Amino acid sequence: MTSLQEILNFNEFFVAHKQYEPYITTKYPDKRIVILTCMDTRLVELLPKAMNFRNGDVKIVKSAGAIVNHPFGGIMRSLLVGVHALQADEVYVIGHYDCGMSAVDPDQILTSMKERGISQETLDIINYSGVDLREWLRGFGDVTTSVLKSVDLIRQHPLMPKGIPVHGLVIDPNTGRLDLIQDGSEFL
Numbered sequence: 113m114t115s116l117q118e119i120l121n122f123n124e125f126f127v128a129h130k131q132y133e134p135y136i137t138t139k140y141p142d143k144r145i146v147i148l149t150c151m152d153t154r155l156v157e158l159l160p161k162a163m164n165f166r167n168g169d170v171k172i173v174k175s176a177g178a179i180v181n182h183p184f185g186g187i188m189r190s191l192l193v194g195v196h197a198l199q200a201d202e203v204y205v206i207g208h209y210d211c212g213m214s215a216v217d218p219d220q221i222l223t224s225m226k227e228r229g230i231s232q233e234t235l236d237i238i239n240y241s242g243v244d245l246r247e248w249l250r251g252f253g254d255v256t257t258s259v260l261k262s263v264d265l266i267r268q269h270p271l272m273p274k275g276i277p278v279h280g281l282v283i284d285p286n287t288g289r290l291d292l293i294q295d296g297s298e299f300l
Contacts, residue, residue, distance in 0.1 A: 137168025144201040146171040146194030148187065148262065150178045150208055154285040159206065162288030171198060177213030177252060178205055180262045183269060192271055203266055203278045203296070207259040208285045216251030255282055259293050267299060275300060 113121075126132065149159055151174040160166070173190045180187050194200040222235065222245060239245055252258040263280040266272060277296030283289070 135167045140199050141168070141170045141194075143169045144199055145169070145204060146173065146191055146198070146200040146202070147204045147206060148173045148175065148178050148180065148191060148266075149204075149206040149283075150174065150211060150213070151176055152208060152211065152285060155208060155283065158285065158288050159283060162283060162290060171200060176216075177211055177258060178207045178262060179213065179252070179258060180205075180265050181248070183265060188266070188269065191266060192269075195273065195276055196271075201276065203272075203276060204281060205259050205262045205266065205278065206281045206283055206290075207255040208283045209255060210285055211251075211255055213251035213258075214253065214255060216249065218246040218249040221249050222246070256293055263294055263296070267296065 143165065147159075147170055149155060149172060160170075160172075171194045173187060173194070175181075175187045180191075182188065191203060195203070225235070226232065235245065259280040259282060263278050267276075267278040272278075277300060279292075279296040280294035282291045282293055284291075
């Protein structure tokens with residue numbers, strides 16, 4: 113049985129037995145917070161538990177490394193929607209120690225792309241179009257610096273209201289300990 117079929121079988125049982133009922137909430141975050149964090153699997157349940165959040169409390173946006181890599185990309189759009197359409201009053205950027213993005217090797221990813229069928233011609237077209245793939249795929253060296261960079265980009269964004277605190281934290285993916293990097297309230 114494929115993983116898709118396993119998921120669909122479980123889902124049929126889940127819905128038929130109304131196991132969704134404890135999770136019913138609205139689309140608006142009860143605590144009026146939007147979080148940008150990493151897609152790391154260790155944070156799926158740990159992060160909300162470490163912050164005492166339940167289903168419906170916050171909006172969570174995930175990206176590799178909790179990075180906003182373009183001021184008008186999908187991550188920034190999601191944060192702005194959280195603030196302007198979904199009533200969030202605070203933004204948290206939460207990176208984590210031992211992040212895979214700190215060790216990402218762009219050349220290794222490009223090699224993997226080729227091995228998985230992406231042609232050199234496609235890579236060349238993207239590069240010739242003005243996208244520096246090596247730079248675009250590059251990770252970061254220090255999680256604290258990376259969090260501060262994303263916090264600053266969000267706070268300085270021309271479409272982000274000036275009264276919105278943008279906080280920066282780093283979580284330990286083993287214990288859930290949060291280290292405050294920047295209290296966004298200090299900039300209001």
